[in-house]
Amino acid sequence: GEDVEQxxxxxxREGDSSVINCTYTDSSSTYLYWYKQEPGAGLQLLTYIFSNxxxxxxxxxxxxxxxxxxxxxxxxxxxxxxxxxIYFCAESASGNTPLVxxxxxxxSVIA
Amino acid sequence: xPEVTQTPSHQVTxxxxxxxxxxxxISNHLYFYWYRQILGQKxxxxxxxxNNEISEKSEIFDDQFSVERxxxxxxxxxxxxxxxEDSAMYFCASTLGLPQVEQFFGPGTRLTVL
Numbered sequence: 001g002e003d004v005e006q007x008x009x010x011x012x013r014e015g016d017s018s019v020i021n022c023t024y025t026d027s028s029s030t031y032l033y034w035y036k037q038e039p040g041a042g043l044q045l046l047t048y049i050f051s052n053x054x055x056x057x058x059x060x061x062x063x064x065x066x067x068x069x070x071x072x073x074x075x076x077x078x079x080x081x082x083x084x085x086i087y088f089c090a091e092s093a094s095g096n097t098p099l100v101x102x103x104x105x106x107x108s109v110i111a
Numbered sequence: 112x113p114e115v116t117q118t119p120s121h122q123v124t125x126x127x128x129x130x131x132x133x134x135x136x137i138s139n140h141l142y143f144y145w146y147r148q149i150l151g152q153k154x155x156x157x158x159x160x161x162n163n164e165i166s167e168k169s170e171i172f173d174d175q176f177s178v179e180r181x182x183x184x185x186x187x188x189x190x191x192x193x194x195x196e197d198s199a200m201y202f203c204a205s206t207l208g209l210p211q212v213e214q215f216f217g218p219g220t221r222l223t224v225l
Binding site for chain 1: 142144146152153154155156159161167169202204206208209210211212213214215216217218219
């Protein structure tokens with residue numbers, strides 16, 4: 001079945017860039033998403049990328065997609081303490097179909 | 112900005128009791144979903160709903176679970192006879208449908224089964 005894998009932890013210093021990585025197995029994944037979850041809160045959609053794109057930039061966020069390797073990354077420039085959260089990678093076959101999530105990467109930002 | 116809302120934020124129940132979790136999706140959205148997240152684990156899909164019927168469900172969504180859209184705004188998840196292992200955060204999500212592909216999530220309901 002479909003699977004999405006992420007490393008569990010990442011620690012960076014404030015002001016540095018963070019790169020969170022994700023791999024997925026389903027070659028029919030059409031849309032790939034990044035969600036942010038702060039402690040005790042819901043899932044906030046950060047960005048998504050369509051599988052025919054290599055890169056998408058949105059302010060401090062850059063998403064890179066290597067479709068051949070089924071590898072997705074989220075780069076956060078100038079990481080702030082407010083970026084400390086769990087970041088989930090998710091994929092969907094068609095945009096309306098259910099999301100398959102990774103286990104999430106806990107980002108800790110050290111001041 | 113429109114958002115998905117969920118009530119209650121926290122529900123405590125005894126094992127074997129029925130619970131109903133409520134969601135109000137974004138008003139013009141057409142696809143609705145329930146997901147759950149057991150503490151410390153990944154978010155798992157339960158069920159999707161479109162055009163007043165279930166469009167897809169996971170293995171988790173057994174006969175103990177049901178969903179309903181009783182009116183034009185609410186979307187509910189009922190668990191008939193709760194088990195300890197149903198304790199989790201339950202998220203409702205909605206999307207407009209293609210070409211819009213963003214699924215927007217509610218803040219969740221934390222269900223604790225004692």
